[in-house]
Amino acid sequence: MSSAQVAVVTGGARGLGEAIVRRLHADGYRVVVADIDGAGADALAAELDPSRATACGVRSDVAERAAPADLLQGVLDAFGAVHVLVNNAARTRATPVMEIGPDELDEVTAVNFGGTFRFCQTFGSHLAEQGYGRIVNMASLAGQNGGTATGAHYAASKGAVLTATKVFARDLASRGVTVNAVSPGPQEGETVRAVLGEDGVDALRASIPVGRLGDPAFVARMVALLASPDAVSVTGSCWDANGGLYLR
Numbered sequence: 001m002s003s004a005q006v007a008v009v010t011g012g013a014r015g016l017g018e019a020i021v022r023r024l025h026a027d028g029y030r031v032v033v034a035d036i037d038g039a040g041a042d043a044l045a046a047e048l049d050p051s052r053a054t055a056c057g058v059r060s061d062v063a064e065r066a067a068p069a070d071l072l073q074g075v076l077d078a079f080g081a082v083h084v085l086v087n088n089a090a091r092t093r094a095t096p097v098m099e100i101g102p103d104e105l106d107e108v109t110a111v112n113f114g115g116t117f118r119f120c121q122t123f124g125s126h127l128a129e130q131g132y133g134r135i136v137n138m139a140s141l142a143g144q145n146g147g148t149a150t151g152a153h154y155a156a157s158k159g160a161v162l163t164a165t166k167v168f169a170r171d172l173a174s175r176g177v178t179v180n181a182v183s184p185g186p187q188e189g190e191t192v193r194a195v196l197g198e199d200g201v202d203a204l205r206a207s208i209p210v211g212r213l214g215d216p217a218f219v220a221r222m223v224a225l226l227a228s229p230d231a232v233s234v235t236g237s238c239w240d241a242n243g244g245l246y247l248r
């Protein structure tokens with residue numbers, strides 16, 4: 001992979017986003033860690049070994065209307081180009097369906113679906129103009145099966161991400177830009193523990209056919225494979241990593 005390639009990861013400061021940032025950086029990309037937690041993004045970027053490839057942290061709230069254009073301009077100013085966008089930022093909420101208030105619905109929709117959609121529009125247009133690009137959208141098993149531990153708004157937003165992935169893939173395919181989704185089931189890490197608690201995680205693990213939660217580092221490798229130049233013939237796809245919880 002050319003070390004000149006530049007990758008942007010939204011929500012890259014922690015969790016799966018952090019694993020994706022680390023993977024892409026180790027693979028030689030210059031990585032922009034974009035996160036609503038600007039200090040967390042800065043801290044991760046500063047920690048990455050600058051001798052391999054440069055990285056920088058940026059505060060970016062994907063729910064803000066100006067965020068995609070602002071971030072694109074900032075990346076072009078800093079690095080001169082962009083090749084890969086990973087739409088990873090999300091709000092994970094587990095409120096029971098009849099108790100979801102309008103503000104929480106708007107928040108989850110604006111970040112998970114609205115952010116992904118508008119970033120696909122802005123970065124997709126730019127990548128298409130340059131004739132090359134890779135977009136990877138983080139979906140979820142919840143978007144495929146309606147959700148198990150997570151809320152209806154989260155699940156529906158991820159279903160929308162999957163549909164949007166196909167639409168953008170079709171629109172951009174002839175101009176060198178692929179758009180794909182990765183759909184994890186429950187992964188090791190803070191998010192699942194926060195939603196379910198330790199006892200809930202044990203029960204969940206017992207219900208997963210392979211008997212274990214997923215490994216964020218492996219999901220990051222899936223993202224990196226879809227982000228690579230030789231992934232040219234894969235677009236509009238959804239790659240599952242759910243331990244056998246959902247077979248299709």
Ligand SMILES: NC(=O)c1ccc[n+]([C@@H]2O[C@H](COP(=O)([O-])OP(=O)(O)OC[C@H]3O[C@@H](n4cnc5c(N)ncnc54)[C@H](O)[C@@H]3O)[C@@H](O)[C@H]2O)c1
Binds near residue numbers: 190
């Ligand atoms: N962890 C899992 O088991 C799991 C399963 C399925 C799908 N996913 C998906 O993978 C992705 C990462 O999940 P995670 O568990 O690491 O999440 P997380 O909550 O640990 O991290 C999300 C990151 O996004 C950032 N963020 C939140 N709102 C933002 C906004 N408005 N603008 C920019 N950044 C924002 C947070 O600061 C955080 O750094 C999400 O898209 C999630 O839906 C995760």
